[in-house]
Amino acid sequence: ETGVTQSPTHLIKTRGQQVTLRCSSQSGHNTVSWYQQALGQGPQFIFQYYREEENGRGNFPPRFSGLQFPNYSSELNVNALELDDSALYLCASSFPVGTEAFFGQGTRLTVV
Amino acid sequence: ELKVEQNPLFLSMQEGKNYTIYCNYSTTSDRLYWYRQDPGKSLESLFVLLSNGAVKQEGRLMASLDTKARLSTLHITAAVHDLSATYFCAVDRVFTGNQFYFGTGTSLTVIP
Numbered sequence: 001e002t003g004v005t006q007s008p009t010h011l012i013k014t015r016g017q018q019v020t021l022r023c024s025s026q027s028g029h030n031t032v033s034w035y036q037q038a039l040g041q042g043p044q045f046i047f048q049y050y051r052e053e054e055n056g057r058g059n060f061p062p063r064f065s066g067l068q069f070p071n072y073s074s075e076l077n078v079n080a081l082e083l084d085d086s087a088l089y090l091c092a093s094s095f096p097v098g099t100e101a102f103f104g105q106g107t108r109l110t111v112v
Numbered sequence: 113e114l115k116v117e118q119n120p121l122f123l124s125m126q127e128g129k130n131y132t133i134y135c136n137y138s139t140t141s142d143r144l145y146w147y148r149q150d151p152g153k154s155l156e157s158l159f160v161l162l163s164n165g166a167v168k169q170e171g172r173l174m175a176s177l178d179t180k181a182r183l184s185t186l187h188i189t190a191a192v193h194d195l196s197a198t199y200f201c202a203v204d205r206v207f208t209g210n211q212f213y214f215g216t217g218t219s220l221t222v223i224p
Binding site (some may be wrong): 031033035041042043044045048055056058090092094099100101102103104105106 | 116145147153154155156157160200202208209210211212213214215216217
């Protein structure tokens with residue numbers, strides 16, 4: 001158990017819809033990052049939040065957006081879902097920088 | 113663009129044998145991370161290597177880092193079936209902590 005929890009664990013959405021995924025960070029961790037892992041591939045960095053501000057972004061379009069709350073929990077929002085958005089979405093919390101990050105169990109999103 | 117490459121992509125080995133997984137990366141980074149992923153599961157942290165020449169060992173796994181060669185290795189000694197999983201290396205850029213760029217992964221199968 002890493003202390004990082006994600007919800008829901010599985011989700012099926014229709015193309016064009018919007019989705020919100022949630023992550024509860026490990027206690028005391030003020031940095032959360034989100035990753036997309038397509039089947040058979042390594043995780044791809046989406047973005048990172050530090051103290052409620054976006055602190056870096058990977059090569060993902062603006063329809064991927066996020067929030068971090070004062071209790072350091074976080075959301076990932078994806079608008080206008082596409083079939084290629086089907087993947088395992090992982091959040092990771094860490095503190096301080098340069099130490100290991102702890103990953104949640106992931107949300108499996110299927111877009112049909 | 114930061115690239116992280118692992119080889120081999122697939123590895124099938126007999127119990128009791130030794131083998132090494134290689135991780136090459138394309139940018140300056142002093143931090144290298146190894147993770148394990150079981151099928152359908154999240155990522156489990158194995159090692160954090162924070163400086164040139166760092167070597168860490170845990171059980172049958174040993175990881176090392178050569179920042180000048182931009183190379184990390186994960187050595188498996190006397191493999192057992194329980195080590196069957198996918199192994200990922202990841203780096204983060206200098207000054208942007210914990211924004212990981214993952215390798216392609218090495219799928220390891222240990223055969224009795």
